[in-house]
Amino acid sequence: MSKQTHDRARTTEETLLSVRNLSTHYREGEDDVPVRAVDGVDLEIARGETYGLVGESGCGKSTLGLSLIRALPPQGEIIDGEIHLDGREIGQPARSAVKDVQWADISMIYQGAQNAFNPVKTVGEQIREPLRIHDVVPEGERAGHVEELLDKVNLQPDITDQYPHELSGGMKQRAAIAMAIACEPELLIADEPTTALDVIVQAEVLNMLQRLQEELNFGMLVISHNLAAIMKLSDRVGVMYGGELVETAPSEVLYDSPRHPYTARLLRSLIDPRRPPEQVETIEGTPPDLRDPPTGCRFADRCDLATEQCTAEAPSLEAMSERHEAACFHHDEVSEL
């Protein structure tokens, strides 16, 4: 696995995306207690690099992605922090002021590509739309450009005139990828790109994303709870728990020597066909309520290593080795778990 992940990437050291102390909260009304979906996250992605984000459902992965592309639902708001893309601050300005960045520089493959297309418009019309909005391709060349995009994702050009319901699930997923790379973005966010697809199509989609990245050299943020897919695809992996980033490392380092107990448990919950099912572990308990997160470590009540210190104070990310950080007071004991 580690060989594969390293041979293909043309990762440069040039930082493309830099997220500092990002906090995104949801609240229904003025008096509502906010849900701290993303709470003080730091993140860096280099040009051409693939960063994988894993964690249980509701840990803030998707919210982080939506914050980056500035498409949070009306209840969501970036409370604090900075998002720099290519040196430009895009986190704090009003959404209307960063419209030019959306899709042109950051685009996104949304979770559930089955609904990625408007049912009453043709597929071609929708892939062409961002080209028009951002005027990246002259009007006369747009149709041809759409055909090239479709070719890149192995789709026939004649689907431009078809409606979404006329395509299969796999075709829709590929068309959604074509739509996402239409303006050749700098950063592609892929939120659960393979969920709800069958295994063969999953592999196809993952290979396609890798190939496109080599060709177009965009940075990629892959969000998934499918740890196996993330490991295969990513150069580096970040593990989120309860709205916080708890560990980040190159994917093979993370796989071989996790330093946060949550990561270790997550890895052991991977289903390995060679192991009998009783050896597949689950993690007892549920993630914390993000309306009122615990003051100490958010994983403490589910953790075997937890001590009084863990419930009293919150650990922050510390360097373990080069490019490997973890937020745990007991990171030395994780290997003995």
Add this chain to the structure above:
Amino acid sequence: MASTSSKKAYIATRVRNYLAAFAAILVVNFAIPRVMPGDPTTRFVGPGFTEEARQELLREFGLTQPLWEQFFLYLTNTLTGDFGVSFARYPTPVMELIVQRLPRTLYLMGASVTISVVLGIPLGAIAAWKFGDRQDLVITQSSLLFRSIPTFWLAILLAFLFGYVVPLFPISGATSNATHPSFISYFMDLTYHTFLPVVTMSAYFLAGYTFLMRGSLLDILPENYIKIAESKGLSERQVLFGHAVAPAFPPVLTQLGFQIGRLAGGAVLVETVFSYPGMGQLMFESVLARDYPVIQATFFFLAVMVLGSMFLAEILYTVIDPRIGGSE
């Protein structure tokens, strides 16, 4: 692609269904006046009106014949556009009354449908987009108010306020002058006379479209393709009207088909209150007078209008939403 053939099949099925409904209408329309209590001679009852005279009248109207013969006669006459002569306005042919009044009611309906759709859809769209905000609250609350006010009461209120207290608008008739130098002047006169009836009828349906559009959009807005449209860098207005309204439209279209039917009912009330000589008033008067031929003709035309508009709505589905009647 299979879509053209299945679209044909879709339309063929609809045509078949609507023909069956049309046949049912013909039967029901024949039966209704005959099961109502009383008969056309009831209003002549008085001193000097003997049973012989009554039988004579009934014979003259053809009401002494066996039912099946009456039905056969009714069928051939209806399908050839011959609705006989009015009993109450003897001997004016029914068709003459219809030709005179149908356009007025069509105008009344057309105007209120147009106004309620043109205003209701954007209002509902804004309410859905601003869900839970002040704009939403104002729109839904006032829609609720208009939806709850009884049509006849609003009609009387408007007639009283703007026809009597502040006499801005006429409260009876369709036109002031019997003849008009041009169509434009006729149209202006008609619009002036129908202002209050149109407002009355629009108020109720406007609220209906607002709610329907709001509800339908609230289902559509959380969809991925709306989030994607936002992420593409479109403005809120472009996302709302360019991406969300069209897929939310089919329920509105269904309502539009039904509305014509309820407008017919509304027309009876509103035309009566505003003494507007349209189909509604004609129907009302002829029911009171047990004027069978006119009742049947007005029912028939209103039913055909409802059927026609619903059929049109179903055909329009296929234009608006490619999933309907497309390739399966």
